[in-house]
Amino acid sequence: MPQPLNSKDQSLFRQVVRNFEQKQYKKGLKTADQVLKKNPKHGDTQAMKALIMSHMNQLEEAFVLAKEALRNDMKSHICWHVYGLLYRQEKNYEEAIKAYRFALRLEPESQPIQRDLALLQMQMRDFQGYIQSRTTMLQARPGFRQNWTALAIAHHLSGDLAEAEKVLTTFEDTLKGSPSVQDMEHSEALLYRNSIIAESGDLERALEHLEKVGYRCTDVLAVMEMTADYLLRLGRKTEAAEAYTALLERNSENSLYYNGLIQAKEIPENDHKVLKALYDEWVEKYPRGDAARRIPLDFLEGDDFKQDADSYLQRMLKKGVPSLFANIKMLYTNPAKQDAVQALVEGYVSGKSGSQANGAAETNGNNNEFLASSYYFLAQHYNFHLSRNLPKAMENVDKAIEISPKAVEYQMTKARIWKHYGNTVKAAEEMEKARLLDEKDRHINTKAAKYQLRNNENDKALNLMSKFTRNETVGGAMGDLHEMQCVWYLTEDGEAYLRQKKLGLALKRLHAVYNIFDTWQEDQFDFHSFSLRKGMVRAYVDMVRWEDRLREHPFYTRIAIATIKAYLLLNDQPDLAHGPIPSGANGIDATDEAERKKALKKAKKEQQRLEKIEADKREARKAAAANAKSVDGEVKKEDPDPLGNTLVQTKEPLKDVMKFLTHLLEQSPKNIEAQCLGCEVYLRRNKHLLALKCLKAAHAIDSSNPTLHLELIQFRKALDTLSEPLPAQTAEVVNAEFEELLPKSQKLEEFNESFLSNNKNSVAHVQAALSARQLLKPDSKAQCEKDLLATLDSPDITIDEAVSALDILDKWASDKTAFAQKASKKWPESSVFDLN
Structure with a gap:
């Protein structure tokens, strides 16, 4: 039986609710205790106290109190509602939905409960349940526009476009007066309805509707783009051409508008003369533009291409545009164009092309700038994978640096060339030189940190990143990078630790990125109500669809693959849980048990040393910042496991890896x-x-x-x-x-040897076949090692494939010295084959 309250305590209970709504949590807690002192078994007050406690980071205690509240008053909708809210905070949405539904049975008219249930159904993509909830809310408050829009979205996302349009039309028919032209919410609703009509395939009606309501829409550009698209798809080419012309006059740098205009004018793809004339018109109309000059290079051939490329390259090189090569490198898929560009720019630096006579430079200063830009372009050209010649790239970048020693881009390119040489040490050094040219620029600082991570200099990279973080927060620079969700850094850091076989720290970083993706998934929750309040319906629908494929993102694929490799390594070599096993050039002999135990003891000792250092740091931070707070005033918790020991000491690595693998296989x-x-x-x-x-x-x-x-x-x-x-x-x-x-x-041996014979010119295939041979016939190890060493004689082998061969030798527990020495002679500039 629920414990009744007298009028004074009822007033205090209402004060508790107000305190919670106003985020006055300490006052609310104090007032709740006043009520409970006289009425210790009042379920509603206990529930509200539990809710307040959950917002004060006391979720476990809140659950205990909420369960006690339910025992005291099982028929209180407030107790069940709070119980659902606690589960929602814990991200246990299924249990939260059950609690909300039970609360609704007790209080069917409660709008807050119905709203919270609807939001969770949307979060869980329970569209049928969401339709029911939104229908109920609409029937309760039919004059509230958000309820109509939300129901339309529910039908739209469930695939019922006709019903979605019907809901929006019905609401528009109920409007007594015509909304103001400045009413953005109405404008968005009109465009949303129009997009639903178009999505259903009825373009004629979509166009008629857009012509009818377009003048009321505040998003003028969207109306223009939709009109042009509909006209083109309906085959009304003349009107479509006018529409795309209007768009180009608004923004002459959008290549999609040019594509639409060409289709509308029905110009064949192979009619290069007419296409060129069209682009020339826009060059004349907007002489400072770039797109109309650049796009023709994609389709022009032969002398026409050379003439236009010459003009384009000189124009950009005179201006010293650093992004020139990035803008034209897509042309390199055509070898003839690649050769033509190379010949032109080589001609500029040699003075044989007549570029100087054509006005490339009128003064020595301008001439130097033009030459520096040309050398810089050639350095990028010879560094590009389709035209790679690293000695020439280095020669040209050195000439560019000699002319402009303070140009950050030139120094960065030199670092990239060393990276492609396979020399991570020199690459990091050169990128650091580039950073010192402009220490306040975040981009070059992050590039330098990235190169240090590629060189496995984790502490150095973190120190560099600390120049742009609030280091007084709990966790220091690393804590701030987590808070800022700096995915690229955490990924690179994790991969660096994985290369060093420091699996605890590797898993710590990779799990952090996984948690960031989880946070992005959960962050959409607030937008289910926010977007409706603001009327941004089309953007909201796009966001929901984007969230559905969130883990298709390349960064998730990358960290998932790295994590799976880490867990497989941990499963196959459990000793790595204590840290990387110290090894010389040839590694630890797997057959020598005494040697293995000695190495393991050393690894454990190093792990204990690192744990002590981390504990000392934690104590120092506690003493220095006892009241450390984040920007929003919330007290931040110290990370109890900064080295990832809990993660790496798992007893079931193959079970822990499944959450990464499941998403990876579903989304990629x-x-x-x-x-x-x-x-x-x-x-x-x-x-x-x-x-x-x-x-x-x-x-x-x-x-x-x-x-x-x-x-x-x-x-x-x-x-x-x-x-x-x-x-x-x-x-x-x-x-x-x-x-x-x-x-x-x-027979497996025959199958493998046949595969080897058929793919003997591919190093990757040879490596796979040799790995298979070693698996099938362990006594063939010596011959496999010899054949693997012979792959270095292949003219097509890459540094990455040679590094993979070292990993294969590691798995075979083989001596890597001979392979590393031969590889070092083949790539003398590289540092990756140094086993010391």
């Missing part, structure tokens, strides 16, 4: 590396059906992939050496499906 199914790693994980977990699914997906992407070849052999070998037979049904499916990839009649 066309990534063959992800599929192969999925096979590795599932095979170790004895999930043969799931491993086979990954193999089939990888085979569909690229059946000749070298990693896939190795995975196929590993899978067959795993099937042939099972400790216990698979269940009958599973075995039947696995054998039938795998037969399509690798027939059972095929």
Whole structure:
């Protein structure tokens, strides 16, 4: 039975609610205690106290109190509502929805509960439930525009476009007067309705509607773009051409408008003369523009291309535009254009092209600037992967630096050239020189930090980043980088630690990025109500659709792959949980147990030393900043595990990796590396059906992939050496499906040698075949090492492939000295083959 309150205590209870709404949490807590002193079992007050406690970072205690409140008053909608709010704070949305629904049964007319339920249903993409909730809210308050718009969005996202349009039309019909032209919410609603009509495929009606309401819309550019698009798709070419002309007069640098105008004028792609004439008109109309000069270079050929490229290059080089090469490097997919550009710029620096006579420079100062820009362009040209010649690149960048020694871009390019040489040490040094030319520029500072991380100088990079962070906060510079969600840094830092086999810190950084993606997923929650209040409906729908594919982002793919590799390494070498095993040039002999124990003891000692240093730092920070707060005044918690020891000391690495792998396979199914790693994980977990699914997906992407070849052999070998037979049904499916990839009649040794013979000119394929041979015939190790060493004689081998060979030798527990020495002779400028 609920405990009743007298009038004075009821007034105090209402004060508690007001305190919570006004974020006066301490006052609210004090007032709640006053009520509970006289009425210790009043469920509603206990619930409100729990809610206040949860907002004071006491979520565990709040849950305990909320459960007690429910025991005292099971039929209180307030208790159930608060219970749902606590689950929402814990991100347990399924349980929160259950609690809200129970609260609604007790209080069906409660708008706050209904609203909170609707927001969670949208967060969980329960569109049918969201439609029901929004319908109920609309029936309760039909005069409130947001309810109509929200219901339309619910139908739209569930795929019922007709019903979505009907809801918006119905509301427009209920309007008594015509809203003001300045009413942005009405304007957005009109354009949203129009986009729904267009999405349904009825372009004629969408155009009619837009012509009817366009003058009322504040987003003039959107109206113009939609009108032009509809006219073009409807085949009304003359009107479409006028519409795109109007857009170009508004912004002559948008290439999409040129594409639309060309389609509207029905100019064939191969009619270069007419196309060129069209662009020349816009050059004449807007002589300072760039797009109309640059785009023709994509389709012009032969002498026409050379003439226009000459004019374009000289114009940009005279101005000293640093982004010139980035603007034209897409032309390099055509070898003839690549050669023409190279010849032109080489001519400028040699003076043979007549560029000086054409007015490239009138004074020595201008001439020097033109020459420096030309040398800089050539340095980028010879550094580019399609036209790479690193000695020439270095020669040209040195000439550019000699003319303009304080140009940051020139020094940065020199660092990139050293990076492509494979010399991370020199690359980091040169990027640091570039940074010192402009120490206040964030871009060059972050570039320098990135290059230091690539050189595994984690502490140095963090120190550099601290120049742009608020280091007085809890956690120092690293804490601030987490708070700012600096994904690129955390990713590079994690990958650097992974290369050093410091798995604790690597997992710490990579998990931090995973948590940032989770935060971005959760951050949309506030926009479910905010966007409706502000009327930004089209942007909101775009955001919801973007959130649905959030983990397609390249950074997520990258950190997921790195994390899976880290966990696989941890699973295969559990000793790495204590830190990297110290090793010389040849590593620790895996067969020498005494040597292994000695190395492990040393690693544990180093781990304890680092833990002590971190503990001392934590104590110092506590003493120096006992009241450290973030910008919003919230007290920040100290990270209890800064070295990632909890993560790395997991007993089930293959279980912990699944949250990364699941998202990766769902959001990036066309990534063959992800599929192969999925096979590795599932095979170790004895999930043969799931491993086979990954193999089939990888085979569909690229059946000749070298990693896939190795995975196929590993899978067959795993099937042939099972400790216990698979269940009958599973075995039947696995054998039938795998037969399509690798027939059972095929002998693995023959299959592998045939693969090697057919792909002997590809280093990556040879490496995969040798790895498979070593797996199938361990006694062939000496021959495999010899054949792997011979791959360095291939004219096509890259530094990355040579580094991969070192990793393969690591897995074989082989001596890497001979390979490293030969590789160092092949790439004398590189630093990656230094084993010391």
